[in-house]
Amino acid sequence: MNAPQALSDYAHLVQTDRIHGSIYTDPAIFEQEMARIFHRGWLCLGHEAEIPQPGDFRATTLGRQPVLMVRGDDGQVRVFMNRCRHRGMTLCEDETGNEKFLRCWYHGWVYRNTGELEDVPLANAYGAQFRREDFGLTPVPRMESYRGFVFASLAPTGQSLLEHLGLARRYLDIFLDASPTGEIDVTAGVHRTRYRGNWKFVGMDGYHPHYTHRSVMDSWKRRPGGGMANLHHGDPFCDESGNLTRDAGNGHVLLDMFPSRLAHVDEYLAGIRKRPGGEDYIAAMQEAHGPQRARELLAWAGDPHVGIYPNLQLIGIQIRIIRPLAVDDTEVLMFPALLKDVPPSINEMRLRQHESFYGPAGAGAPDDAEIFERNQQGLGATVEPWVYLARGLERERQDTDGSIIGMPGDETTQRGQLREWKRMMSEA
Amino acid sequence: MDITRETIESFLFHEADLLDEFAVEEWLALWTPDACYWVPCNGRAGGDPTREVSLIYDDYARLQDRVWRLASPAAHSQRPRSRMRRVVGNIRFELREGELHTRSNFLLAELRRGRQEIWSGVCQHRLLASGDNFQIKAKTVLLTQSDEAIDNLSFLL
Numbered sequence: 001m002n003a004p005q006a007l008s009d010y011a012h013l014v015q016t017d018r019i020h021g022s023i024y025t026d027p028a029i030f031e032q033e034m035a036r037i038f039h040r041g042w043l044c045l046g047h048e049a050e051i052p053q054p055g056d057f058r059a060t061t062l063g064r065q066p067v068l069m070v071r072g073d074d075g076q077v078r079v080f081m082n083r084c085r086h087r088g089m090t091l092c093e094d095e096t097g098n099e100k101f102l103r104c105w106y107h108g109w110v111y112r113n114t115g116e117l118e119d120v121p122l123a124n125a126y127g128a129q130f131r132r133e134d135f136g137l138t139p140v141p142r143m144e145s146y147r148g149f150v151f152a153s154l155a156p157t158g159q160s161l162l163e164h165l166g167l168a169r170r171y172l173d174i175f176l177d178a179s180p181t182g183e184i185d186v187t188a189g190v191h192r193t194r195y196r197g198n199w200k201f202v203g204m205d206g207y208h209p210h211y212t213h214r215s216v217m218d219s220w221k222r223r224p225g226g227g228m229a230n231l232h233h234g235d236p237f238c239d240e241s242g243n244l245t246r247d248a249g250n251g252h253v254l255l256d257m258f259p260s261r262l263a264h265v266d267e268y269l270a271g272i273r274k275r276p277g278g279e280d281y282i283a284a285m286q287e288a289h290g291p292q293r294a295r296e297l298l299a300w301a302g303d304p305h306v307g308i309y310p311n312l313q314l315i316g317i318q319i320r321i322i323r324p325l326a327v328d329d330t331e332v333l334m335f336p337a338l339l340k341d342v343p344p345s346i347n348e349m350r351l352r353q354h355e356s357f358y359g360p361a362g363a364g365a366p367d368d369a370e371i372f373e374r375n376q377q378g379l380g381a382t383v384e385p386w387v388y389l390a391r392g393l394e395r396e397r398q399d400t401d402g403s404i405i406g407m408p409g410d411e412t413t414q415r416g417q418l419r420e421w422k423r424m425m426s427e428a
Numbered sequence: 429m430d431i432t433r434e435t436i437e438s439f440l441f442h443e444a445d446l447l448d449e450f451a452v453e454e455w456l457a458l459w460t461p462d463a464c465y466w467v468p469c470n471g472r473a474g475g476d477p478t479r480e481v482s483l484i485y486d487d488y489a490r491l492q493d494r495v496w497r498l499a500s501p502a503a504h505s506q507r508p509r510s511r512m513r514r515v516v517g518n519i520r521f522e523l524r525e526g527e528l529h530t531r532s533n534f535l536l537a538e539l540r541r542g543r544q545e546i547w548s549g550v551c552q553h554r555l556l557a558s559g560d561n562f563q564i565k566a567k568t569v570l571l572t573q574s575d576e577a578i579d580n581l582s583f584l585l
Contacts, residue, residue, distance in 0.1 A: 189470040189481045194577035215500035219493055226493060331577045336481045348478045352485065356493070360578035361467065361483045363497050366505035369579050 014422040016415070017390035021379040023421075024198040024387075030327035037310050037424045038063030038324065040155045042164045044312035045069050046335065047319055048077045048148040049186040055098040055113050059090070061323060062152055066090050067140055069150060072114035073100065077145070079152045080137040084109055085117065091137075102137070111137050147176055148184075149312075149319075167403055168252035171304035175314045178302025179339035180284035186319065188351065191334040191359035197372035199324035202332060203417060204307040206245050206255045207391060207409040209237045212371050216363045227356030227363065230271055230349070231301055231316070232257075233264035237408045245392070245412040247404040251309025251420025253413035256405070258300060265299040272298075277343025284341070302339070302350075307413075309420050317350045318358060328376050334358050334365075389414050429557055431528060433519070439555070439562045440516050440532055447584050448512045452495045455584065460556060463488040464566040467585060471575045473568075483574060483581060498582070505582040510540040512583060516551075527565065528555040538583065547585070548572045 013020040023029055045060055046069060057070035059082055066082035068091065082090045084104040091102045091111070101118060102111045110119040115137040123130065142153040144161035149172060151161050162169065176182050195201075209217060220229035236243050242259035261268070272278040285294040307313045313320040317338075323331040336354045338347040357364035379387075392410025399405045406412035429435060446455040459465075467484040468475055477485045486494060497503055514536035521530040529552070536547040554566040569585045 188479060189472060189475075191469065191481060191483070192575070192577040194579045196579070211502075212504065214502035215497045218500065218502070219497055222496065223489065223493060226489060338479060344478060351477075351479070351481055352490070355482060355485060356490065359469070359481070359483055359581075361581040363493070366580045366582040367503065370505040370507075 010422045010425045014418050017393055018386045018388050019418055021382065021385045021387050024200060024376065025327060025379050027327045029425075030198075030324070032425060033324070034063055036427060037421070039065070040153065040158070041310065041424060042144075042151045042153050042158075042161055043310070044308060044319075044321065045079060045150045045152055046321065047184065047186045047337070048145065048150060049184050049337070050096075050335065051077065052185075052187065053098060055100050056096075057092060057099065057102075057113070058096050059092045059094070060321075062140065062154060065154065067152065068092065068102070068137075070102070070113050073112070074114060076114070077150060078115060079140040079143045079150065080115055081140060083138065085135040085137065086120075109135075115139065146172060147182070164250060165308070166250050166252065167248040167401055168250070168254075168306060168308055171248075171252075171254060171306040171314065172308075174297065174300045174304045175302055175337070177289065177297050178300070179341060180281075180288040181341045182288075183340040185338040185340050186335050188336045188338050191318075191336075191362075191365075192331065193334065193360050193365055193369065194325075194329070194331045195369035195372045196329055197369075197376035198327060199322055199330040200417070200421070201372040201375055202313070202320075202322050202330065202368075204245075204253045204255055204305070204313070204413040206237050206243070206413070207411065208371070212367055213364050215367070216357065219363070225271060228316075228353060230353055231268070231303065232260075233267050234260060236260045239407050239409070241408055243408040245406045245408060245410050246399070247412050247416030248306075249403065249416070251417050252307065253309075253416045254304060254306035255408065255413070257303075257305060258296075261299040261301065262296070265295060268301065269298060272346070275343070275345040275349060277345050281342050281346050302337075307417070309417060316358065317354050330372075332365075389418070429560055431523065431557060433521075436521055436528070436530060436555075436562075437519060440519065440530065440551075440553070443564075444514050444516050444534070448514055450498075450509055450583075452498055452584065456491065456495045458562075458564050459488065459491065460563050460565045461488050462565065463491055465491050466566070466568045467571055467574070467581075468568070469574050473570050483571065484569075484585075494584075498584075503582065505580050508540065510538045510580075510583040512536060512538045526556075528557065528562070529553070530555065534585075536585075540580070549574075549585070551585075 013023055043062055050058055051071045054071055054073045057068055059068055068080045068082045071077050086109050089104045089106045091104055108121040112118050117132045117135045140152040141156040144151055236257045244256040246254045246256040303316050304314050311322045317336050319335040321333040389411045392406040396404055396406040396412050465486040469481050469483045514534050516532050516534050518533040532551050538545045549569055549571040552568040555562040556565055
């Protein structure tokens with residue numbers, strides 16, 4: 001194998017069937033990822049339903065930069081750089097809350113929750129030129145939302161959000177349209193997890209469940225219908241399942257489990273019908289979407305299992321936000337979304353299903369974290385530095401919508417993400 | 429059996445030993461079939477687990493799943509096991525409608541793969557006196573770290 005050339009030679013580091021391990025371990029590459037991916041492209045900050053009331057806010061990050069997503073008294077959601085215009089303090093001491101006014105406790109500057117500077121103590125010392133209207137909170141350079149999913153970019157120009165989402169837009173719809181009114185409630189809290197490994201390990205990998213999650217898949221056989229087995233009938237990751245890995249372009253990829261879910265939809269619906277109000281939920285879905293589409297949406301169960309590049313995933317019931325902290329340190333936030341306008345038992349079922357696998361005490365997520373940490377350690381051995389991602393390369397094909405599809409365990413998804421990674425990293 | 433500070437302490441210390449030593453089957457045998465094992469998330473003690481996410485909200489079947497999985501050779505996050513030692517203290521208790529409600533603090537040192545974590549919190553037990561021992565009907569663990577980023581909580585609290 002050839003030694004890597006200059007680290008900036010991304011065409012060399014990311015080849016069709018293999019990638020160089022340094023993209024997971026090199027701090028200089030991580031710095032460039034921050035500049036070229038996280039401080040330039042579209043990132044998802046969350047969903048407006050996290051902050052339903054006027055004054056509700058969430059302090060979060062856009063790449064490394066602190067931002068505030070806040071719903072103003074006028075009902076509008078805005079994203080501001082979380083930085084007092086005076087000396088640069090962050091504004092909210094809590095991560096979430098509700099405030100009519102956002103106060104800087106350093107020197108007492110006060111902003112409205114719509115961003116205008118409301119008050120500066122002893123403002124007369126600033127002289128006649130000082131105008132409060134020049135010192136409102138700085139909006140993020142670009143912000144767009146899609147059905148309440150809030151995206152922002154630090155680049156003032158670039159492709160629109162819809163161009164960026166491309167084919168993946170329909171998977172955001174599938175997540176939301178598990179509710180008969182297409183609305184979600186994201187006030188159920190958050191599972192915050194963290195692992196000492198590179199952010200790109202949180203991929204979309206249909207090859208790993210049989211090994212990384214063997215204990216969970218064994219438990220499905222032991223107690224059918226329990227935990228995630230409520231959602232999966234049979235083995236969704238074997239070639240015979242009919243399922244696919246799908247590269248929808250722009251780095252957006254999914255484990256497309258619709259084929260096996262549709263094949264088993266009657267078993268899934270039988271489980272729903274056993275719950276109080278389950279029949280009402282199915283009827284409301286049919287009323288809202290018509291029988292055919294309702295059947296499809298119920299088969300999806302609101303779980304598109306999609307990664308929207310680079311930092312959003314919609315998996316199970318969760319809105320998952322990936323926060324890279326360092327080249328070998330990553331935080332993953334999992335916000336379970338409740339469905340609006342459904343019987344409480346449906347949401348309770350979804351929460352228990354989520355907890356059974358995800359979060360730091362779930363049966364799945366800690367094993368992923370453990371494997372990612374071992375992966376980070378293993379990549380420290382650099383004598384043979386390549387990571388091999390050729391699985392299914394010979395058999396992948398193009399679907400009618402233009403996306404590229406492979407078998408459930410094929411590395412079509414990793415190749416799709418890394419192609420976008422290479423494109424973004426190569427743009428000066 | 430007598431309900432005294434001594435018998436209550438003895439039971440809680442015994443449970444702590446089972447957890448530290450990963451005697452998970454023996455620990456599971458302490459529970460009643462209507463078990464509720466709850467570790468709230470996001471510092472939301474007293475919240476509504478039917479519409480808020482928890483770190484753990486197990487009934488008996490889910491508790492059985494949890495214990496069964498930990499015995500699997502493929503429970504990677506507990507391969508190797510966490511090495512743990514916890515101290516239980518500040519125990520208070522009262523009898524309410526035939527149930528013994530206890531509240532205790534714990535401090536747990538957990539060592540795994542070169543990293544030591546200090547966990548702490550409050551445990552609220554609802555116990556039933558049964559023969560020579562107590563049984564656990566419900567246990568709620570208010571974990572100090574419940575709103576922080578956590579990588580691995582796959583051992584038992």
